[in-house]
Amino acid sequence: MVSASPMIEVENLSVNYAGKPALDQLTLDVRRNEILAVIGPANSGKTTLLNCINRMIETIPSASVSGTVKVDGHNVAEYRDPSLLRRRIGMVFPLPVGLPMTVYENVTFAPRMAGEKDRTVLDETVQRCLKQSALWDEVKDRLDDLGTRLSGGQQQRLTIARALSLNPEILCLDEFSIAVDPVTTMKIEEVLKELNENMTIVVVTNLVLQAKRLAHRTALLLRGKLVEVGDNEVIFSRQTADARTFQYVQGLFG
Amino acid sequence: MEFAIKASGFSAIFFVFAIFFFVFSTASEFIFEKMDFVEFLTSPEWYPTSLSNKRYGTLALLAGTVSVTGLAMLIAVPLGLGSALFISEFTSGVVKEGLKITIELLAAIPSVVWGFIGLAVMNPLIIEVFDAPIGLNVLNGGIILGLMSVPIMTTIAEDALKAVPDSYREASLALGATRWQTAHKVLFPAARSGLLAAVLLGVGRAIGETMAVLMATGHAVQIPGSPLDSVRTLTATIAAELGETAAGSDHYQALFAVGVLLFLLTFGVNLAADLIVRGRSAR
Amino acid sequence: MNASPFATSARTATNRRVESVGKTVLAGVTALLILPLTAILGLLVIRGAPALSMEFLLEAPTAGMTAGGVFPAIVGTLWLVGVSLAVSAPVGIMAGIYLNEYAKANWLTRMVNLAIVNLAGVPSIVHALFGVGVFVLFLGLGTSILSASLTLAIMTLPVIIASTKEALAAVPMAFREACWTLGATRWQTIRHVVLPNSISGILTGVILQVSRAAGETAPIMFTGAAFYLPFLPQSVQDQCMALSMHLFTVSTQVPNVPEAIPYATALVLLSVVLLVNMFAIAFRTYLRRNRKW
Structure with missing residues (x-):
């Protein structure tokens, strides 16, 4: 391996x-x-x-x-x-930084900045990354909540989900x-x-x-x-x- | 867009330096070539429109500015610092917010409105109370200017007091000091530099104020002997005479020289305030 | 220290009395400060009331400015504020963005920041000198709305730059770093994260300058505001009347004006300024409650 x-x-x-x-x-x-x-x-x-x-x-x-x-x-x-x-390169900091936007927008931020506009691709990214970071079950009904309103531990997993969004x-x-x-x-x-x-x-x-x-x-x-x-x-x-x-x-x- | 931002950044910087450069260069021709520098600063004789005996001495104008500003500070400093202390330490919640908003609105009253108050309200009042021949004088201008300078002092002094860590207050109160003792034994020393900066910014604002003093101090170019004498300040002189001068004339340039003097005065005061605040934050 | 901390000694009683007296004095001082605002407003309303009417707002001055209204002055003030902010708001905001987000921390930036702080403290009459010298004479724009507005723009510019920088600096650095590590460019970060979270603060700063520009007199006196004009301005090359200038004129330059006219003019000017300010304050309060972090 x-x-x-x-x-x-x-x-x-x-x-x-x-x-x-x-x-x-x-x-x-x-x-x-x-x-x-x-x-x-x-x-x-x-x-x-x-x-x-x-x-x-x-x-x-x-x-x-x-x-x-x-x-x-x-x-x-x-x-x-x-x-x-x-x-x-995905990067995760010591202190979780939820960007002041929705959970969905947080996870799709990097792909969108890289030029991805296709909604279905973005939807898939959100699901994949949140599942990979073990956050999906907790936030799947709150994708439109502000990322900054999640708990500290959730924000840290959100940060990881975000770091994974471009398949680094x-x-x-x-x-x-x-x-x-x-x-x-x-x-x-x-x-x-x-x-x-x-x-x-x-x-x-x-x-x-x-x-x-x-x-x-x-x-x-x-x-x-x-x-x-x-x-x-x-x-x-x-x-x-x-x-x-x-x-x-x-x-x-x- | 990025390009526009950078261009704007540089153009703003250009404007800033253009003002310094232009006002100074217009004045410098006058200061260095046409006149006696010592006379400009020390002579009380300002006769720019005299036909036979033109004189460009700013001492009387400076005295006007200093006397009005000085009186204004006698009023503004206790009011400004006192209200800042009250708002910061003895109020909370809605009352505090309300007072702060009121102070902010007070700061927004245009200077021409203050001048009008001096002219229409204070003038007859002073004539009546002091039995003075005219109510447009140092006293009138000083009171108006004092009230005008309070809001900026209150705001900045309140910020300075707010910046004192709560742990100081708690420590002092825990040791059995009353809030009053805490205020003058702990908070004032701790916020000293910020309070000084607040006063200096108030002074800077008062020196530069134009319309209110133009309307409230009378138009007598003289060194005042009492608060009931009329005076004319540096700012009022420019405002009163700029409209009547021919571009490029000695008089026109002399007004720019007065502008430079004014500029340097306010620059010095503001810079001092800036350095004091910076010194505090660096510590 | 006292031996028994719970006993009320004569000294603590005195302390308490000092405290209550001190507090009362301070409250009095603060009240003394609030008084002028209410007194001035009240006085303007009472003494200006006889002249105040719809016609006062919608008619031109007549009979050598001893009668009629202030309509041209209101129109002129709108022109001056509009044109000056159209210049200073975009330039000031972009300059603020440049200084806070792009400029490197070197001596030049420090000097520029220092210059801006000090330019904000320059007396308005010095701006008037600059306006007359540069816009009216040197650039040949004459006494016009354009000259007066540009002078006002130069005056409001440093304050807008400063308030923009302050609003931008309030956005935590961690947000920017998070964006950069995600591969967002500097501009994308500003556009998608920094600006959306600071635009309200930036706009509040601009709105406050609207009221300042509307109230200033000295900078427009010699650059474009007229004592009296029989017509409304048609373009930025015309002169115009202005509320602040009009108040100065009717209270100092024109003989035999009925008392109510300057009072009513002052009331209109003050109302405009205070309303704009209150709007800005309400806007700011609303936005503070709705911060996203």
């Missing part, structure tokens, strides 16, 4: 925010159709890494970037219009469970495992156990540097290549 040629290739990636380093010479591959977990304490550069993959880093004025990120073999910097890149090849989630109750978290984790059949997934999390449950491989970042990346069997064992990995995973620091 996990094939070897990399979907995302990060090479020598360094990022500064107004001179303060956030990522330092990071090199990391994400394989096709794997779930990669990125763990590490606060301010270790996990979110910055995600922002570089879909070029959202450009919206932060103080950030300066060097190094390359390739998605599916193409340097992301070569996209003339970053929105074309972003349509291939890659799905990135940044600490998605921060604002979500444990039951919903488990639901979303099940969803991610199902989606993983034909999607590459990067999960940034500060929950070590979530990485263990969910991912095929896990990477540990520390102050902008990659400490270690490896199969979960290795990372969550005593045989880690770097002693700090073992200590972090065991909760001995962080």
Whole structure:
């Protein structure tokens, strides 16, 4: 199921925010159709890494970037219009953001912006995405309600549904469970495992156990540097290549 | 559409700088080539239409502006800050909303209407009460201008008080202080810079006010000796004389020079208020 | 601190008295402030009543402005407000969008923002100087509705820019980021998410400038408003009368005007301004209740 040629290739990636380093010479591959977990304490550069993959880093004025990120073999910097890149990558933020429009409009926003006008296609998209994100049963009668009026956990699944609306090849989630109750978290984790059949997934999390449950491989970042990346069997064992990995995973620091 | 937005952005920026540039350039020819700069600022003699002895001294006009503005602030500062404190700390719900809306409507009364009130109501009142020969003077203009400047002060001071975190209030009340003590021992110090900015913006507005002072202060170019003397402000001078000057004449340019002076005064006051507010938010 | 916190000491009693006196004084101060609005309105109604009638609104001044109505002034004010807002509203809104959504955070943007803040504080008579110098003389538009309206537009522009920026800034940044990650372009994000959720605030800002433009006198005095015109304006190249200017004229420039005429004129002007303002306030209140987040 996990094939070897990399979907995302990060090479020598360094990022500064107004001179303060956030990522330092990071090199990391994400394989096709794997779930990669990125763990590490606060301010270790996990979110910055995600922002570089879909070029959202450009919206932060103080950030300066060097190094390359390739998605599916193409340097992301070569996209003339970053929105074309972003349509291939689903992104979910820590805090759920329901856009101030109806649930239906939320889910169809990306396809509509990409030019899709066919009502039946949009209807199908809404149903597929809401089912995939385990939200369909709860909102199928409330598609015309405002997305901002859903509960926090529902909004987070709405965000995931939205991220899935363009059938992205890659799905990135940044600490998605921060604002979500444990039951919903488990639901979303099940969803991610199902989606993983034909999607590459990067999960940034500060929950070590979530990485263990969910991912095929896990990477540990520390102050902008990659400490270690490896199969979960290795990372969550005593045989880690770097002693700090073992200590972090065991909760001995962080 | 995106192009139109950018074009508008730049055209607005262009207009902004055009105003600075145009008013300054028209005035600068006069200031730097035709007249004595020191005289312009220090002479009380403003005789722009005299045939034999033209004089362009703005001291008396400045004194007019300062005296009327000063009196206005004596009225506006206690009223403005007091009402802001009352609205912010001692009212709630519908009463608060109602008062705020009333203040907003008060701010909307056109200055020519205020001027008319000064002329038609205050004038005979002052003549009667003070037995003055004329009621169009510093007192009249000061009262009118004071009332006009209150709304902006109240609004901004109320914002400043609202910006003080509730935790300050709660902490003070929890320690047994009354709301009154909380207001003057905790809130006023905490909101000091915002309140100062409110006063400065009121001053800026008062200095720049034209129609009301034109109609309510009389037309005497003199340094006032008492509140019952008539004066003429910088703004009123431009308004009274601009219509009668020939374009490009010395007098015309002199009025632009007065405009620059006025501009610099209000600019200075507004900038100070802006910096104070910014200093507060940066902290 | 007192040993027994629940006992009423002489000191707390004094404190309470100070508080109630203070509160009363403040209430008095606030009442003193509200008073002028009601007093002015009342006075204008009472003293203007003898002149006020349908004919007053629909007839031109007659007998050297000592009789008749204010119809041409109302028409002129409509022209001035309409033309000036037709210029300043689109330009101001688009400039506000540019500054809030596109402009990079550099020194130039900071300077422009500073200039706009200060331009909003420039006295209206300085705008009049600019209007006379640039529109009337330099561009050769003469004293006309166009010159006067453009002067008013320049005066209202910075305020519209500022209120537009404020309305846009009230839309949470997270909405924009969510749209961008979904592959929406900057303009699509503005068009489909930012504007629909800020247009009401933007419009409120514009409506408030309608009342300001209607009430201003100094900027139009020398650029296009006439003391008296025997005809209604036919195009933007004509001069026009205006309510604010008319009030100034009948109260200072014309001898032997019956007292009721300036009072009634002031009442009409004030009513227009206050009604527009109340409409804006009601609009804003309604929209705040119906926010989508």
